[in-house]
Amino acid sequence: MKKPPSLVWLPADHRLLGRDDHTMPFLVLGDKYARAVKENAGAQPVMFPLAQASQIAELLELVDGVMLTGSPSNVHPSHFNEAVANASLPLDPQRDALTLDLVKACLEQAVPLLGVCRGFQEINVALGGSLLQAVQDVPGMMDHREPKDAPYSEQYAPRHTVSLVAGSALAQWAGAETAQVNSLHGQGIGRLAQGLRALAHAPDGLVEAFEVQGARAFAYAVQWHPEWRTAENPFYTALFQAFGDACRARNEHRNQQSRQ
Numbered sequence: 001m002k003k004p005p006s007l008v009w010l011p012a013d014h015r016l017l018g019r020d021d022h023t024m025p026f027l028v029l030g031d032k033y034a035r036a037v038k039e040n041a042g043a044q045p046v047m048f049p050l051a052q053a054s055q056i057a058e059l060l061e062l063v064d065g066v067m068l069t070g071s072p073s074n075v076h077p078s079h080f081n082e083a084v085a086n087a088s089l090p091l092d093p094q095r096d097a098l099t100l101d102l103v104k105a106c107l108e109q110a111v112p113l114l115g116v117c118r119g120f121q122e123i124n125v126a127l128g129g130s131l132l133q134a135v136q137d138v139p140g141m142m143d144h145r146e147p148k149d150a151p152y153s154e155q156y157a158p159r160h161t162v163s164l165v166a167g168s169a170l171a172q173w174a175g176a177e178t179a180q181v182n183s184l185h186g187q188g189i190g191r192l193a194q195g196l197r198a199l200a201h202a203p204d205g206l207v208e209a210f211e212v213q214g215a216r217a218f219a220y221a222v223q224w225h226p227e228w229r230t231a232e233n234p235f236y237t238a239l240f241q242a243f244g245d246a247c248r249a250r251n252e253h254r255n256q257q258s259r260q
């Protein structure tokens, strides 16, 4: 019998699409995230449209990994006890209501977890950390946002160096202790949550990657976008392959349990 593929849950964004006076709600998932899971992690991306936090435990029994993607929307600052600093920036409270609980459930149930950009920020906030709402407004910090009017090839081009902790998984995947990464974010790590170990820093000291200490399964997150043209970047490829390996290990375990 053919082995069932590893399934990776990618929670969607909630967006109103259409013209200003005629919008409708849509559930949105970036193609590049799903493609990186399929082509570089070797797993099947899945969505659970309209999944509620109350369903997380049962839905996690159906999957082998979770990837929290990037998004133009910000994590609502109320989750780290702040007021919204810039009301013009998009939010996605419905996504927050699912993903912040999903992070904790993945760790409790040892489900491989990969966070990217907003997903990286969600994990930090879910575990009790905080965010800088506008990194560029903090004295001494760089502007980590992308050139909005530039072509996507430029927006996702390598933007700055990150220093990687020697001997860490990130350094192993990069094959070095520094790497060039893209940068498309206005928020950033303020207070790193307890239990997270910073694995990469930008030149201005901003935390750009972490692992969940003591996690029983893969639990890593990065502020940059390894899903962008992954196959062209050995570092990004190694990251997704490691995530895929972790998902396949859980898939094997799930299949063995279902055969008992």
Ligand SMILES: N[C@@H](CCC(=O)NCCCC(=O)O)C(=O)O
Residues within 6 Å of the ligand: 030, 069, 070, 071, 072, 073, 074, 075, 116, 117, 118, 119, 184, 185, 186, 187, 188, 225
């Ligand atoms: N809104 C947050 C997170 C930024 C982020 O995820 N950017 C990527 C958006 C487009 C994409 O999905 O590639 C912040 O500004 O920090």
